[in-house]
Amino acid sequence: MAKQKDNKGSQEMTARLADRGFYLLGVVLFMIVWQIASALKLFGADFSESFSPLAAMLALFEMIKNGELIHHALPSLRRVLTGLSLAIVVALPLGVLVGYFKRIEQLTYVVFQFMRMISPLAWMPIAIIIFGVGDVAVIFLLWLVAIWPLILNTSHGAGRVSPLWVNMAKTMGAKDFGILRKVIIPAAVPDMLTGLRLAVGVSWIILVPAEMLGVPDGLGYFILDTRDRFRYDQLMATIMAIGMIGYLLDSANRWLIHKFSWKM
């Protein structure tokens, strides 16, 4: 019996290893295609060599070792997290109000839908006029891009709360504030987290062009810097780093969703 159980356990283990293997295989295949493409000089005769994954990897290790990567990644993360935090502070309460009160939703609907379709980069000149060149302008743009998915998802979550729960809370003696605190907000948590995941993704995407706005560090700045120094291997390495950090941020968000979403 015990043996049988072990056997079954090892079967499950094999299945899980196979799953992991396929995820890894996808990455390896991608690298191979990339390497072949650069070997065939598909990126042009002059640059294909430095665009290859091998060159990029070597440059990446070098950048990790000499601290350059950290030097540029930390300010980028700081800006994104600051922008996100400010967006959360504004968007979550606003989203709950929009979702819960029909009148507020009607008041804000057109304006919000209109605003969210505008690329924050369009605000760039205005951001610079108001805040000047530097951190504040970048953070403003990141805030502006993160706020919409947070508001819209939160309001969606707060708006579809079962009327049964609201009635139940009323029979328990809850007034508006109690209903908001004990029913609407916890019910909307999964949607808030989904909004956060989208906000993180889009912030990270907007970060690179935003950091081309005349800040002295950050991954976006570093892209321009490597280009100016003709270090295409480092440029590719920076692109890889941006992708990897983005992936890690998203994984953290998925974990949050898994951890804090309730099940029916």
Place this chain on the structure above:
Amino acid sequence: MEDVNSMEEEAMTSGRQVLISVQHVSKTYKKDGREFHALRDCTFDILKNEFLVVVGPTGCGKSTLLNLLAGIEFPTSGSILLNGAPVTGPGADRGMIFQDYALLPWRSVLKNAELGFEFMKKPMKGDQIKAEAMRYLEMVGLGYAVNKHPGELSGGMKRRASLAMILAIKPVILLMDGAFNALDSKTKMTMHQEITRIWETEKNTVVFVTSDLDEAVKLADRIIVLNKDGALEAILVNELPRPRLGSAARDLDFHHRFIAFRETVMNVIKKDAGLRTCAIS
């Protein structure tokens, strides 16, 4: 008690043809490394054209039994013979109606009812398919809503649409798993009438799983009671005359017999659960 049952059963079996034979069927699942018995050595026959209802406590393997009959799952031991041949997989001769209706939301009610025909090996003509689908939609009382989409239907209408969808492929056997659960009482009442009428006109064999004893007694020719261990506790023959619905149910004499039989079934379940049973007067 059990002797009487088996005698009655023999009497019934001798007159009618056996359609499905369930022989010493057991089904075990492994969950978290432990073995879990859903069904334990069940042996019984399903007769041609009969309305068989399976009842029992939650988790007694009722749904598993239906899945085995449908050929979606297979017994761990024992065998299920359909017309003498073992069941090897699902087939169009056995239509399964789930508790959650399996309608495709992007198709109209009519297009959903036509779906079964589209999977047929020998394709039929378009208007022929439509005529067939319409016939069954009319039968379940949905003729007026054939162009609606599932999203626009109430729970009862969805249930009827999926019933029509299955009936259209003319299954010899209808397998229904909690098909009328969670319907409001009025819709449920209508569905009981519809299914009885369809069964009487189409002459199919119905295996119906439910946890509602009132429903069981209204519909069944025979009631199979499974116990909490997944074994066969009793087979009870329902001798109440038909029709049992509508005005018939309000006849007080009929009603007393109805209650007495329902309590008999309840007592079997209570005995298995270790509860006090009632003396039926």
Place this chain on the structure above:
Amino acid sequence: MKTTMNGIAAPEKPLLEIRDVSKTFMKDGKEFLVLEKVNLSINEGEFVCILGPTGCGKSVTLQIVAGLLEQSSGSVILDGKEEHGPGPHKGMVFQEYALLPWRSVVENVEIGLELQGISKKERRRIAEEQLELVGLKGAESRMVHEISGGMRQRAAIARALANRPKILLMDEPFEALDALTKEEMQIQILKAWEKTKTTIFFVTHDVDEAIFLSDKLCVMDINPGRVKKIITNTLPRPRHELVCRTDKAFCEMRDQIIQLYSSLKDEELDLVF
């Protein structure tokens, strides 16, 4: 019986009085009368069932008493005071349980006490006491999606009782449960009622359930919804030890109710009986 100052026995005062309550709904620009002049009084500690087919307004009546719906005319008087709006003194048990899925069983039971600002320690004590009363001891930390329908409804009853309501309002609470669980729950609610002496107002369309539970049955008619007859239930108590549904007295009461509906068409009578 209450005794007045001068020692003369006063007639028993009802805890809840429903006086001439009517309700109209608007639909497609037309007015529909769903409830016509309902009068009903419930005494302290009484178990009253309101029974009728779909469309008789039994749930509407309960929701008006709960304060979740407002009557078009008439009044609801609880403990001598006219009622407006919902509150924890009227415990409500919904058919669909209405448990919050992000809370554990015990946290769900605590919600009313939480809203009233009772201390954490005290509300845990009360919640555990109520859970024991409904037979859910040991399931305190389970999440809602992990427990069965019967257990969910037990938790919902404990939640309503935790507020020590003057009256417990139950809206077809056992409708979604299987036959055996339903009967177990009926016995459970009788036991809880005997222990707590809470007044219960119970909506059902199951005739047997109404007979098994009630002291008094309010039988409703349809088109429009109105009281047809109020029947006093004389079956002996405690019933869960004594009463069987095929007993003569039980059958007679059931027959009486079925005959009350002889004027209804078959398709209108969707009672379980």
